[in-house]
Amino acid sequence: MEIDINETTLNRVRGHVRKYAEVISSVMKVEVEIVDSKMTRIAGTGIYKKAVGVPAKGSVYRDVLATGDSHIIKEPGKDALCMGCADKGRCLEKLEISTPIFYRGEIVGVIGLVCATDSQRRKVLENLDSHLKFVKQISEFIAIKLYEYDENVISKERKDILNQILNSMDKGVIVVNVEDKIISINNSAMKELKLSPDYLNYEISLKTKEEHIYGKEIYEVVIDKKEYLLAGKLLAISSIAKESYRAFIFDSIKKLNAEYQQISSERAINIESIIGDSYPMERLKTKIKKVAPTKSTVLITGESGTGKELVARAIHxxxxRRDKPFIAINCAAIPDALLESELFGYVKGAFSGANPNGRMGKFELANGGVIFLDEIGDMPLYLQVKLLRVLQERKLVRIGSNKLMDLDIRVIAATNIDLKERIDKKKFREDLYYRLNVIPIEIPGLKEREGDILLIMDKLIDKYNEALNKYVHTVDEEAKGLLLNYSWPGNVRELENTVEFMINLSDERGVITKEMLPDNILNEESRECRGNLESREGIQTIAQVEERLIIDALNLCGRDTKGKNEAAKMLGIGIATLYRKIEKYRID
Incomplete structure (x- = not known):
């Protein structure tokens, strides 16, 4: 129902106007003509019926349209309003009554009553007041029809706009009435469910599975015996007509997984993201490339701040599995009471305080991809048993359920704790350690990566120049020397914090100086200076002492594999660390 801008307001309801003209003529026994704002006849009875669509000539109607006043012309041809009429002197009318039609404060037309005989004239004049009230009532009825017409047009426009919005959405939308019949379905829903508009008024069944995926509730949907598993939400909609509707807004689970995988892949970090060209880092990158294509479990070890998650993401x-999910969880950051539900999920009513709809765990979210278990050494013993079972059987059971779920998943674990020491203290299961340590990867500390400190620092300066709207271009030699000689116990994480600190303190010169360094670096310099002043001849460096201790341990325990394991325990270091130091000091 579209409005023609060239069409007069009254002409939009001409069908109703013509019916009202017939009603007036039938009740009052007179001829009726109704004209619009352009003086065109919209309706007519008797002699005027054939003139519908033809412009009227009466000057009285023009005055009514101009003033909004009703007129009773008792002697047509003699009234002052008749002086400008084209039919003056030839008028056959005996009486004329003209009443305006108002709509929204405007005059949109005129109702004209014409008596062609003296008998008609006499009867009208006898009941003039009641006839005038009747005509005014008809005028109001016509206005009501105009209002209804416009409301229908507005309603249709709103519906069309709503449909355009719904059809532009990438989510499926199905609107259902109280009888569970489809009354509206958008393009995305039709495409996803392979339906057509012919499915309007088909019955639909929507049953919640009382499970969630990525924060959306899972529904079992049946339409025409076709079954679907969809994730979304069901909204109750009330209307003025007191009808009950429900709108189901959904995504397919396959699409949600694809979106999640896309987000995961966008966050993926490749080997080029690991900054460093020192010998230890080149070895690390080579190892990542070799082990990445396999399905084997990886255990990443290294000091805090060395970038264990960065390595895990590079492997992914x-x-x-690069196009599949990468799900990371920090086992030390989640309370023990919550860690099990975070890892394995739970069903409805599994325990007090749980989400009433149940929840997917991290293993289930990562199915098909990679799960990264950071700080694995802090996992409580009772959970280590369950994790071991999952790794062995590749099956998962949610808390409170007895339903087994198959897992196709690669596990990458990481820790900065000596797991061998934890095993000795009965705080970590030895069988889990060997299940995790299929491919060990040890990340060297920053101090062991000669040449990488300045390379990483340059990248970080660029990063924080942009983030803080600065332009640091130089680190002076004195500051550079202090940075290179610092021990970096916090590794790359500490270096990044230091660079951000220095960029914040920099000025318009764009040069980092000693004064801009953090106190911990300056204090270490002071300690070293005092140590140098107090040094005596014959004092060995830490490196020299460390090398001597390793040689003594190897001489005592032997240089075969068993001997090296014993030597590592004696020295209180991991076997991987011992091998790295043997290579560092080139011990035969």
Whole structure:
């Protein structure tokens, strides 16, 4: 129902106007003509019926349209309003009554009553007041029809706009009435469910599975015996007509997984993201490339701040699971009471305080991809048993459920704790350690990566120049020397914090000086200076002492594999660390 801008307001309801003209003529026994704002006849009876669509000539109607006043012309041809009429002197009318039609404060037309005989004239004049009231009532009825017409047009426009919005959405939308019949379905829903508009008025069944995925409730949907598993929400909609409707806004689970995988892949970090060209880092990168294509479990060890998650993401990015989810969880950051539900999920009513609809765990979210268990050494013993079972059987059971779920998943674990020491203290299961330590990867500390400190620092300066709207271009030699000689116990994380600190303190010169360094670096310099002043001849460096201790331990325990394991325990270091130091000091 579209409005023609060239069409007069009254002409939009001409069908109703013509019916009202017939009603007036039938009740009052007179001829009726109704004209619009352009003086065109919209309706007519008797002699005027054939003139519908033809412009009227009466000057009285023009005055009514101009003033909004009703007129009773008792002697047509003699009244002052008749002086400008084209039919003056030839008028056959005996009486004329003209009443305006108002709509929204405007005059949109005129109702004209014409008596062609003296008998008609006499009867009208006898009941003039009641006839005038009747005509005014008809005028109001016509206005009501105009209002209804416009409301229908507005309603249709709103519906069309709403449909355009719904059809532009990438989510499926199905609107259902109280009888569970489809009354509206958008393009995305039709495409996703392979339906057509012919499915309007079909019955639909929407049953919640009382499970969630990525924060959306899972529904079992049946339309025409076709079953679907969809994730979304069901909204109750009330209307003025007291009808009950429900709107189901959904995504397919397959699409949600694809979106999640896309987000995961966008965050993926490839081997080029690991900054460093020192010998230890080149070895690390080579190892990542070799182990990435396999399905084997990886255990990443290294000091805090060395970038264990960065390495895990690089392995994921170079594997055949790069387009599948990468789910990370920090086992030390979640309270023990919550960690099990975070890892394995739970069903409805599994325990007090749980989400009433149940929840997917991290293993389930990562299915098909990679799960990264950071700080694995802090996992409580009772959970280590369950994790071991999952790793062995590749099956998962949610808390409160007895339903087994198959897992196709790669596990990458990481820790900065000596797990061998934890095993000795009965705080970590030995069988879990060997299940995790299929491919060990040890990340060297920053102090062991000669040449990488300045390379990483340059990248970080660029990063924080942009983030803080600064332009640091130089680190002076004195500051550079202090940075290179610092021990970096916090590794790359500490270096990044230091660079951000220095960029914040920099000025318009764009040069980092000693005064801009953090106190911990300056204090270490002071300690070293005092140590140098107090040094005596014959004092060995820490490196020299460390090398001597390793040689003595190897001489005592032997240089075969068993001997090296015993030597590592004696020295209180991991076996991987011992091998790295043997290579560092080139011990035969």
């Amino acid at each position: 990015a170079h594997s055949d």
